[in-house]
Amino acid sequence: MTAHLIDGVALSRQLRADLAQRVSTLAAHGHRPGLAVLLVGEDPASQVYVRNKVKACAEAGIHSLLERHPASLSQAELLARIAALNADPSIHGILVQLPLPPQIDAQRVIEAISPAKDVDGFHIASAGALLVGQPGFWPCTPYGCLKMLEHIGCDLRGKHAVVIGRSNIVGKPMALLLLQRDATVTLCHSRTPDLKTHTRQADVIVAAVGKAGLLTADMVKPGAVVLDVGMNRDAAGKLCGDVDFAGVKEVAGYLTPVPGGVGPMTITMLLSNTVQAAERAAAA
Numbered sequence: 001m002t003a004h005l006i007d008g009v010a011l012s013r014q015l016r017a018d019l020a021q022r023v024s025t026l027a028a029h030g031h032r033p034g035l036a037v038l039l040v041g042e043d044p045a046s047q048v049y050v051r052n053k054v055k056a057c058a059e060a061g062i063h064s065l066l067e068r069h070p071a072s073l074s075q076a077e078l079l080a081r082i083a084a085l086n087a088d089p090s091i092h093g094i095l096v097q098l099p100l101p102p103q104i105d106a107q108r109v110i111e112a113i114s115p116a117k118d119v120d121g122f123h124i125a126s127a128g129a130l131l132v133g134q135p136g137f138w139p140c141t142p143y144g145c146l147k148m149l150e151h152i153g154c155d156l157r158g159k160h161a162v163v164i165g166r167s168n169i170v171g172k173p174m175a176l177l178l179l180q181r182d183a184t185v186t187l188c189h190s191r192t193p194d195l196k197t198h199t200r201q202a203d204v205i206v207a208a209v210g211k212a213g214l215l216t217a218d219m220v221k222p223g224a225v226v227l228d229v230g231m232n233r234d235a236a237g238k239l240c241g242d243v244d245f246a247g248v249k250e251v252a253g254y255l256t257p258v259p260g261g262v263g264p265m266t267i268t269m270l271l272s273n274t275v276q277a278a279e280r281a282a283a284a
């Protein structure tokens with residue numbers, strides 16, 4: 001058997017078309033959604049991501065404001081910019097691209113963003129809202145994974161989901177979202193002995209570690225759904241995930257490719273959160 005691939009580019013195209021409709025409705029009422037993206041320094045990968053986010057906004061009719069700051073920017077200066085954007089009614093979402101240079105305390109900066117504009121879902125208020133099941137913004141990558149599961153008609157009730165990786169931006173919120181959908185969730189991490197015992201039991205596996213080739217075919221139950229959140233470069237510099245794609249695709253029922261899987265969905269859910277922020281602001 002060979003897995004069905006879940007095409008994140010095609011699904012993004014569908015979802016972004018729906019978002020563009022919601023944007024036109026908002027714009028017609030004088031509430032065009034706006035996203036501010038703050039880039040500090042010149043990390044080449046960050047430059048590419050930020051450019052992709054701005055381009056995706058333009059395609060969906062979302063106003064975007066890209067602020068580029070030198071790597072020497074002080075924390076106080078960055079906090080002042082966030083205060084100004086919090087007060088700017090044309091901006092509904094604020095994203096500070098991570099990582100930040102060492103003189104800046106990233107958590108402090110995230111906490112300065114108004115929770116109403118925290119479209120990354122990284123603010124402690126957003127994390128708390130997700131934990132207790134209150135309305136708030138969900139982090140874009142796990143939210144995109146959930147959309148992919150919905151798209152293939154995967155009913156999570158009673159399923160066993162195994163998340164590998166416990167980061168605040170992917171693993172932990174992913175586990176909470178799966179739990180909210182009534183899956184039985186196992187959260188594995190670098191100190192989990194014998195990962196395979198857990199993954200072999202899983203109906204759904206989300207790999208979010210950042211280690212190429214981590215998940216191999218012998219670790220996957222036949223027919224399982226495998227979502228690959230990994231973003232690694234192989235020896236040739238080619239982008240690859242955490243999953244041994246060639247091996248796992250012969251065992252899994254569904255599998256996401258890298259690139260073209262979860263990555264584009266992350267940007268789509270950023271747009272979705274921004275539109276939602278604008279809708280909430282318009283209704284307030």
Ligand SMILES: Nc1nc(=O)c2c([nH]1)NC[C@@H]1CN(c3ccc(C(=O)N[C@@H](CCC(=O)O)C(=O)O)cc3)C=[N+]21
Pocket residue numbers: 048049052095096097098099120140231239258259260261262263264265266267
């Ligand atoms: N505040 C903040 N929010 C973020 O959401 C955030 C961040 N900082 N810092 C960096 C990471 C990384 N990230 C990606 C999003 C999309 C792709 C993506 O679209 N990837 C394409 C390929 C891109 C390529 O070819 O290099 C794909 O997988 O098909 C990748 C990476 C968002 N991040």
